Amino acid sequence: MFATPAFAQAAGSGGSTAAFAQFIPLILIFAIMYFLMIRPQQKRAKQHREMVASLKKGDQVITQGGVIGKVSTVRDDEIEVEIAQGVKVRIVRATVAQVLNKTQPVAANS
Template sequence: MHNILFSTAYAADAGTNGGAFSSAALVQYAPFVLIFVVFYFFLIRPQQKRQRELREEQNSLRRGDRIVTAGGIVGTVQNTRDDSQEVDVEIAQGVKVKVIRSTITTILRREGKPANEA
């Protein structure tokens, strides 16, 4: 007697899937490969490029550049030393601090005096 709720299972022919990597496996993994490629070109690669540019900007700091640190401190570069990772930054008139180059997240280049300053 045949039961309606259960279908009959048939054994697969051993000769049809002889290779370790078949086209069915390629089709099965294609979405994962596609997702990785999309992530690489839209997320990973631009982030690496931005990090490289920031590192170059950190190494080319000069006196007068306005910077923002990872802690949110905004200041003006007063002195840089090539042999050291420290940069002297003035955060208020007469207040200077030493900042590690790698903590600088944004460099706002000097563009001249604003119109509202004398």
């Protein structure tokens, strides 16, 4: 019924390594989730921020709503997009989903 001192010492010595071993699967799951889900999403978000920041007049864009148009005016947080001749709409910059045609800067004649 009573535990001898030898049994009591053996039970306490392996406790810290066993507790750490229980966390290894949790750490592995987090690492897999980071590399398969979180990191690619952060990369796409960074590319979208750069694309939106580089918008300029003359770019042909698609909005998240599916509207295709040409940028006519660029302001701080919004842009004006011409969707048909004489029809312009103001949209928030962040709603641009894709840039179809980037305007090329005019080359200086030498």
